Amino acid sequence: MRIAVLSGKGGTGKTFISVNLAYVIKNAAYLDCDVEEPNGDLYFKGDKIVKQVDVDIPVIDHDACTLCGKCADFCRFNALAIIIDKVRVFSSLCHSCGGCKLVCPVSAITEVKKSIGTIKETEFEGHRVIGGEMNIKEETGVKIIDEIIEISKDILEDVVIDCPPGNGCSVMGSIKNADYCLLVAEPTIFGLHNLKMVYELTQVFEKKVGIVINKASQHKIINDFAESENIEVLLEVPFDKELGLINSNGEIAAKDMKYKHFFEKLADKLLVRKV
Missing domain, CATH: 3.40.50.300 (P-loop containing nucleotide triphosphate hydrolases)
Incomplete structure (x- = not known):
C-alpha cells in the first residue's frame, strides 16, 4: 500500500x-x-x-534561428521569448519537455544538462x-x-x-x-x-x-x-x-x-x- x-x-x-x-x-x-x-x-x-x-535545458543556435517564433508559441510556461533580435531562454521557467526542439523547423535548438x-x-x-x-x-x-x-x-x-x-x-x-x-x-x-x-x-x-x-x-x-x-x-x-x-x-x-x-x-x- x-x-x-x-x-x-x-x-x-x-x-x-x-x-x-x-x-x-x-x-x-x-x-x-x-x-x-x-x-x-x-x-x-x-x-x-x-x-x-539533471534536466534538459534548450540552447539556441542564433546563427541558424530564423526568429519564426514557433518555439515561443509552443511553450506554455513562457520559458522562451523573442526579445529584440534573439530568442531568449529563461531556464528557471523551463519544464524540460523538449517540445521547443521538436517544433523548430530549422533544428536551431539543442539541449544541455543542468543539475x-x-x-x-x-x-x-x-x-x-x-x-x-x-x-x-x-x-x-x-x-x-x-x-x-x-x-x-x-x-x-x-x-x-x-x-x-x-x-x-x-x-x-x-x-x-x-x-x-x-x-x-x-x-x-x-x-x-x-x-x-x-x-x-x-x-x-x-x-x-x-x-x-x-x-x-x-x-x-x-x-x-x-x-x-x-x-x-x-x-x-x-x-x-x-x-x-x-x-x-x-x-x-x-x-x-x-x-x-x-x-x-x-x-x-x-x-x-x-x-
Missing part, C-alpha cells in the same frame, strides 16, 4: 506523522518528496548513496529511505520527485510518501500513484483553511482520504469539517510538550512505548484498507 501524507502548509506535523508511521509498519519504505525542505533524514540517519538529478538537485538513499533498521533535495535557487523540484517515485516502483513493501506542503505541482506528482492520502491538520481556523485546500486537490485525483489531527485540543473545528464531508478522523495526537521535545531533537517518537501505540493504531487502520 502506498500512503501519501499531506498538509496544506508546512509545520503541521506532516513529517512527524510520516516518519513514525513508516517506522511502525514492518519493512515499510519512506519517501521524502518534500524536496525543497527535506527533513526525513534528521530521523532516518545513516550513510547515503547520492545521485545527481537541479540530488536523490539520497539509505537503509534504516530495515526501512528503505529515499529522499531528494533541490539545489539552492531552483524554482521547481518536480523532476526530482518524479525520479523518487520512479525508483520506488520496484518496492513491494508498504510505502509512506512524505509529500511537499500545499497543493502545487510537486504535491500532485507525489500523490499520483498513491493508494490513500492521509491529511494532517491542526485544530485552528488556519489549519481548517489549509486542510480544505489540500482535500480539494485529493478529490480532483479521486483519492481515498483520512485525517490526522495533530496537537489536538478541545477545539473540534477539524472534527466538524470531517463529519460534514464524511471523512474519517483516524488519529488525534494530543498537544504534548514531551512529544514535541522528542520530535524537535530528531528522535523517532514511536521508539518510546508511551507514544508507539498512537502510530500502531494509525497503521492498523490504514493497512486494513489495502486493495
